[in-house]
Amino acid sequence: xxxxxxxxxxxxxxxxxxxxxxxxxxxxxxxxxxxxxxxxxxxxxxxxxxxxxxxxxxxxxxxxxxxxxxxxxxxxxxxxxxxxxxxxxxxxxxxxxxxxxxxxxxxxxxxxxxxxxxxxxxxxxxxxxxxxxxxxxxxxxxxxxxxxxxxxxxxxxxxxxxxxxxxxxxxxxxxxxxxxxxxxxxxxxxxxxxxxxxxxxxxxxxxxxxxxxxxxxxxxxxxxxxxxxxxxxxxxxxxxxxxxxxxxxxxxxxxxxxxxxxxxxxxxxxxxxxxxxxxxxxxxxxxxxxxxx
Amino acid sequence: xxxxxxxxxxxxxxxxxxxxxxxxxxxxxxxxxxxxxxxxxxxxxxxxxxxxxxxxxxxxxxxxxxxxxxxxxxxxxxxxxxxxxxxxxxxxxxxxxxxxxxxxxxxxxxxxxxxxxxxxxxxxxxxxxxxxxxxxxxxxxxxxxxxxxxxxxxxxxxxxxxxxxxxxxxxxxxxxxxxxxxxxxxxxxxxxxxxxxxxxxxxxxxxxxxxxxxxxxxxxxxxxxxxxxxxxx
Numbered sequence: 001x002x003x004x005x006x007x008x009x010x011x012x013x014x015x016x017x018x019x020x021x022x023x024x025x026x027x028x029x030x031x032x033x034x035x036x037x038x039x040x041x042x043x044x045x046x047x048x049x050x051x052x053x054x055x056x057x058x059x060x061x062x063x064x065x066x067x068x069x070x071x072x073x074x075x076x077x078x079x080x081x082x083x084x085x086x087x088x089x090x091x092x093x094x095x096x097x098x099x100x101x102x103x104x105x106x107x108x109x110x111x112x113x114x115x116x117x118x119x120x121x122x123x124x125x126x127x128x129x130x131x132x133x134x135x136x137x138x139x140x141x142x143x144x145x146x147x148x149x150x151x152x153x154x155x156x157x158x159x160x161x162x163x164x165x166x167x168x169x170x171x172x173x174x175x176x177x178x179x180x181x182x183x184x185x186x187x188x189x190x191x192x193x194x195x196x197x198x199x200x201x202x203x204x205x206x207x208x209x210x211x212x213x214x215x216x217x218x219x220x221x222x223x224x225x226x227x228x229x230x231x232x233x234x235x236x237x238x239x240x241x242x243x244x245x246x247x248x249x250x251x252x253x254x255x256x257x258x259x260x261x262x263x264x265x266x267x268x269x270x271x272x273x274x275x276x277x278x279x280x281x282x283x284x285x286x287x288x289x290x291x292x293x
Numbered sequence: 294x295x296x297x298x299x300x301x302x303x304x305x306x307x308x309x310x311x312x313x314x315x316x317x318x319x320x321x322x323x324x325x326x327x328x329x330x331x332x333x334x335x336x337x338x339x340x341x342x343x344x345x346x347x348x349x350x351x352x353x354x355x356x357x358x359x360x361x362x363x364x365x366x367x368x369x370x371x372x373x374x375x376x377x378x379x380x381x382x383x384x385x386x387x388x389x390x391x392x393x394x395x396x397x398x399x400x401x402x403x404x405x406x407x408x409x410x411x412x413x414x415x416x417x418x419x420x421x422x423x424x425x426x427x428x429x430x431x432x433x434x435x436x437x438x439x440x441x442x443x444x445x446x447x448x449x450x451x452x453x454x455x456x457x458x459x460x461x462x463x464x465x466x467x468x469x470x471x472x473x474x475x476x477x478x479x480x481x482x483x484x485x486x487x488x489x490x491x492x493x494x495x496x497x498x499x500x501x502x503x504x505x506x507x508x509x510x511x512x513x514x515x516x517x518x519x520x521x522x523x524x525x526x
Contacts (some may be wrong), residue, residue: 165392165393169382169393172382172384176376177382177393178363179343179345179364179376180394180443181365183365200462247308275505287423291403
């Protein structure tokens with residue numbers, strides 16, 4: 001029983017990281033219509049930036065704040081310089097471009113910081129706390145709390161603000177959005193900026209437990225895709241619930257289904273993607289785009 | 294002074310020239326119908342005005358030339374363009390669609406929303422639904438309601454009656470008539486020339502990208518060639 005609870009708690013902790021990155025994926029998808037394969041590497045890059053600032057003597061919180069700001073402008077710049085020129089082309093072109101970005105940013109990280117894993121001291125202690133035989137850390141709780149705060153903020157942005165309405169409109173129908181007076185180009189850049197910021201949060205939150213190195217977020221990205229698909233590609237709440245659920249599911253399956261173990265963890269996540277797409281393509285919280293025939 | 298003037302406007306889609314020098318004027322408070330066969334350039338004329346297609350020639354708004362037209366810029370200048378096919382935001386709710394109509398004014402005022410719902414009570418009943426779930430007529434109402442939210446000086450409508458039952462089409466034009474009476478200037482492209490001419494004050498007939506005829510709607514209704522080509526009697 002203790003082991004069971006332990007697996008759930010650890011699952012929630014890793015799920016919190018999937019949730020944060022999934023949230024960034026959902027955000028960019030919802031505000032620009034693109035699936036961003038570079039989201040994980042962008043998060044890693046942000047974590048490296050934060051690490052470098054701290055390496056130069058900055059305390060965590062100022063370094064974190066500066067990283068978020070830099071990431072925001074980095075995302076806006078990326079959209080303006082790399083995405084905008086092909087924005088009106090087919091969607092598949094943009095998606096492939098984000099795969100190119102994944103490779104480029106990964107190379108850049110290795111070129112600047114080398115491939116060796118670095119220890120990253122986050123704001124929360126990673127020292128284990130034991131409650132009745134179940135071990136967890138402040139880091140674990142912190143990640144989950146940050147994911148929950150992030151989803152509330154993002155949800156409020158999309159559904160309660162005029163800006164969020166503009167972001168959604170620009171993604172749903174850019175031509176029409178311009179006709180009602182929305183500066184679509186600005187909205188798309190803003191979407192990338194916000195996603196990059198959220199990705200930075202994910203990267204910085206992941207780094208203390210995963211160790212910082214250029215490939216840090218690569219498998220996390222796949223789990224986050226699974227989380228986003230599970231929760232619904234367009235639903236911030238779905239991303240977080242999907243992330244936490246997936247974290248727990250993977251842990252339980254890995255522990256109790258012996259032939260899966262640790263080796264088929266990733267395959268299990270992909271099975272989740274496949275299963276959701278077959279049974280309920282819009283995910284747990286996604287709204288199907290309904291249209292009269 | 295005319296609210297809108299087109300001087301020798303040409304437009305092309307790639308190699309294909311869609312407008313061969315269109316000139317027309319729309320007075321403040323006017324209700325103008327653009328008639329013509331398929332491919333005559335009616336839709337392109339509206340697009341030229343709202344800046345959704347590249348053009349040469351001059352477009353003047355209240356006598357001053359608008360040189361660099363973009364759709365968002367024209368929307369800010371008070372031009373609302375409802376394109377053909379009831380351009381609504383399909384996956385957004387009816388209410389969100391209406392709110393977006395007021396984008397250029399900031400937040401949508403409850404009074405303006407109430408005003409739209411007065412015209413279209415059915416939209417109120419369906420305000421929380423996705424726009425894509427509405428019937429064709431309701432989507433057209435939503436598109437027009439959204440344009441109302443913008444409180445435009447100039448409303449451009451492309452084929453508002455397309456695919457609608459005759460009764461619904463009349464209802465739509467009835468609303469346009471009321472908007473016109475309360476001061477909105479309207480330019481409408483319409484296949485149903487009979488319907489359009491019974492509401493419009495002025496009309497232009499386009500053929501292969503040129504204006505071939507223009508004048509009072511009542512006069513055009515009596516015109517022999519208009520009757521034969523567009524009214525069918």
